[in-house]
Amino acid sequence: EAGVAQSPRYKIIEKRQSVAFWCNPISGHATLYWYQQILGQGPKLLIQFQNNGVVDDSQLPKDRFSAERLKGVDSTLKIQPAKLEDSAVYLCASSYTATNTGELFFGEGSRLTVL
Amino acid sequence: SQQGEEDPQALSIQEGENATMNCSYKTSINNLQWYRQNSGRGLVHLILIRSNEREKHSGRLRVTLDTSKKSSSLLITASRAADTASYFCATRRGSGTYKYIFGTGTRLKVLA
Secondary structure (H helix, E strand, O other): OOOOEEEOOEEEEOOOOOEEEEEEOOOOOOEEEEEEEOOOOOOEEEEEEEOOEEEEOOOOOOOOEEEEOHHHOOEEEEEOOOOHHHOEEEEEEEEOOOOOOOOOEEOOOEEEEEO | OOOEEEEOOEEEEEOOOOEEEEEEEOOOEEEEEEEEEOOOOOEEEEEEEEOOOOEEEEOOEEEEEEOOOOEEEEEEOOOOHHHOEEEEEEEEEOOOOOOEEEOOOEEEEEEO
């Protein structure tokens, strides 16, 4: 079974530039999550989708971050314009459902460096 | 916001020793999960314990949950160098949201 795919693995940009990250979850997984992990910290949930609908985006900085999950499969996370404090690893995860036994499957992450 | 906090923040032990790390959380939970993260990689699920369970085992892992103290512990027995990683607890709140909130993590180093 293929795992969660993310790209790119690494990205370096200057502040005020834009960047987009792509995630392909495990086939059949209805729930998709984007987490931000700053160095030395635990993952922080940015947005959660159930199929193609948003379940929770309370911690997504909506003035600069946007995410979509068209057709309930792949997802894209965009940052525009980037700030220095956006330097982090962006982790995508998926689960079969969002219910009680929802083990999360993570991708390898996309490491963003903002200069 | 971080729901859980792990302690210690860092732990260094010799191969063959046991490693214990703790997680404390703030609100009532539905279940609690532990994940491992190797350097530069994604997180990998280790074990899940439900709020009505007190202890669970999986191979060399033993997890306990004390809902009255809002805490959990992860014990790794007979540690190996390959256990070197960061360990995170993740909690799902007791009602409403299905989202999982991760703690701050314990960095474990197992010396060969």
